[in-house]
Amino acid sequence: MNFDHPPPPREPLPVTSAQILDGKALANRLQDELKQEVYEWTQQTGQRPGLAVILVGSEPASTVYVRNKRKAAHAVGIADQLIELPAEITQAELVAHVDRLNADPQVHGILVQLPLPRHIDGELVLRRIRPEKDADGFHPMNMGLLALGTPKLVPCTPLGVRELLIRESIPTKGKTAVVMGRSNIVGKPMALLLMAKGPGGDATVTIAHTSSVDLPGICREADILVVAAGQPEIVKGSWIKPGAVVIDVGIHRLADGSLCGDVDFAEASQVASAITPVPGGVGPLTIAMLLRNTFEAARAIVHSAR
Numbered sequence: 001m002n003f004d005h006p007p008p009p010r011e012p013l014p015v016t017s018a019q020i021l022d023g024k025a026l027a028n029r030l031q032d033e034l035k036q037e038v039y040e041w042t043q044q045t046g047q048r049p050g051l052a053v054i055l056v057g058s059e060p061a062s063t064v065y066v067r068n069k070r071k072a073a074h075a076v077g078i079a080d081q082l083i084e085l086p087a088e089i090t091q092a093e094l095v096a097h098v099d100r101l102n103a104d105p106q107v108h109g110i111l112v113q114l115p116l117p118r119h120i121d122g123e124l125v126l127r128r129i130r131p132e133k134d135a136d137g138f139h140p141m142n143m144g145l146l147a148l149g150t151p152k153l154v155p156c157t158p159l160g161v162r163e164l165l166i167r168e169s170i171p172t173k174g175k176t177a178v179v180m181g182r183s184n185i186v187g188k189p190m191a192l193l194l195m196a197k198g199p200g201g202d203a204t205v206t207i208a209h210t211s212s213v214d215l216p217g218i219c220r221e222a223d224i225l226v227v228a229a230g231q232p233e234i235v236k237g238s239w240i241k242p243g244a245v246v247i248d249v250g251i252h253r254l255a256d257g258s259l260c261g262d263v264d265f266a267e268a269s270q271v272a273s274a275i276t277p278v279p280g281g282v283g284p285l286t287i288a289m290l291l292r293n294t295f296e297a298a299r300a301i302v303h304s305a306r
Helices: 023-045 060-076 091-103 122-128 140-148 156-167 187-195 215-219 282-305
Strands: 050-056 079-085 109-112 176-180 204-208 224-227 245-248
Touching (some): 023 060, 023 156, 023 282, 050 091, 050 282, 060 282, 079 091, 091 109, 091 122, 109 122, 140 187, 176 187
Parallel strands (some): 050 079, 050 109, 176 204, 224 245
C-alpha cells in the first residue's frame, strides 16, 4: 500500500505492553462447544454434517491448510472428504466436480481451496457452489445477504474476528473501526460485520486501501484496527492510536523462515491495548468458523428437507 505523507516522528513507546488476544485458545474453546452441538444434533437427526474440500494441484501452503481443516472437522464430528485434482484440470472438469457435490445429500458444505491455477476462473467456480452449501461464505448471494443485514453463511475470517471481539468483551458499539484492505474475502465483509447492528457491531467504519490518502493518519483514528493489507509488517507502531485494539489478519513467511503479519508486532504491541499475534491469532479462528458454517449449513439443509 502507498501513502502520500510519511508518518510523523516516532513518539516514545509506552512501557506497558498490549494484551495478547489468543485466537488459538479461543478456537479450541469454540471447537469444543461445536463438538457437543454436533454430537447432540447427530443423535437427534441421525445425520452427520458433511464437508467436502476440493484441492487443485499440490501447492505446499494449500496442502497444509487443507490438512488442518480436515483434522479440525474430524475432531468435532464433521464427516469430511477430500477431492484432490491435478493442477492441469480443465474448467469444465472442475465445475463437474462441484456439481456432483452440490447434488450429494451427504455433503452440506463445499470448500474450494484457493488460490486456483491461473487458467481456472475462480469466481465462476465459487459461484457454481450452491449458496446453502457455501462453507466459505463467498457466494454472491451470501455476500448480498450480509450486506442487507440478514446474513446466513458469512466469510470465515471476518466471522472469526467478530467472535474474538465478542468473546474478549471488546466494545465495538460507537467505536471508530478502520479496516485496511478491501478484498471480498476479508475487507468488505469485515466492514459489514463491524457496522451491523448487534454484538460485535454498531461501529463507525472506514475502509482504507491502496488509493487512500495518508494511511497512517487514517489508522491513527481507529479504536479498532483490522489489518488485511497483504504486505509484511506495513503497519508500524506510529500508525496506531494509543490504546487501540489491533487485529492482524496477514501472515507471511520471511526469508529466515519465520512468520509475521501485516503489523509490526514488536512496535504495535507497545502502543495497542490488545493485539492478535501471528501465528496463533486470526488463523485458527478462520478454521473454527468454517466448521461452524458447515454445521449451520447442515442444520438448514436437513430442516428444509423435512
